[in-house]
Amino acid sequence: MNEYLLGAISALWLGVLTSISPCPLATNIAAISFVGKRMSRTTAVLLAGLLYSIGRMVVYVGVAAIVVAGVLSLPGVSNFLQLYGNKILGPLLILIGMFLLDLISIKMPGWIPDKWAEKKAEKGGIFSPILLGGLFALAFCPTSAALFFGSLIPLSVKHQSVVLLPSLYGLGTGLPVLIFAFVIALGFSSIGKAFNAITVFDKWARKISGLVFIAAGFYFTINYIFLTP
DSSP states (O other): HHHHHHHHHHHHHHHHHHSSSSSHHHHHHHHHHHHHHTSSHHHHHHHHHHHHHHHHHHHHHHHHHHHHHHHEEEEETTHHHHHHHHHHHHHHHHHHHHTTTTSSOOOOOOOOOOOOOOOOHHGGGGHHHHHHHHHTTOOHHHHHOOOOOOOHHHHHHTOOOHHHHHHHHHHHHHHHHHHHHHHHHHGGGGHHHHHHHHHHHHHHHHHHHHHHHHHHHHHHHHIIIIIIO
């Protein structure tokens, strides 16, 4: 498989993993429920879910693009990546895989824009779901921060992709949100079942992804550190 195509698929999957991780998943459900309670029509709830997803996507793409463009603009970065990019990627993939398997943990201060964000969103009118999505996207928790800064950014830098890979990541973060918007549009009684189903999916998705990351990390480590002069 083409290496860039594999990177694109990885970016999309990282976005999905970010969105269904416990902390982002809880904020996504709370935000869409908050918006959905203020709308009576099914189409309006679905539109709100779409706008909320767009808000998250825009923030993720914007932050990633700024960071990646900043890194790539530094003198000598391109040559450094050509020489050592694959060597660094191997150990990094192993660390991310261990994190997904809960073999290591990261503690970091978190900011959850709950009531404050809701008050700001209420003043946004039709654009309130976009505003809420953007604010919640900025609330990085350990899992989302590790996947975003530890996986997506190095992947985008490696492929020198300022827009495409961050955009695919943002799209991935929006897909589960749209599913919940659809569930909420059908009826709030279905939220609990959907939440439980996605929680179970997240558990297995994290384990499988963790093993894949570790396997890929060992491949890159062995191939580019030990076998490549």
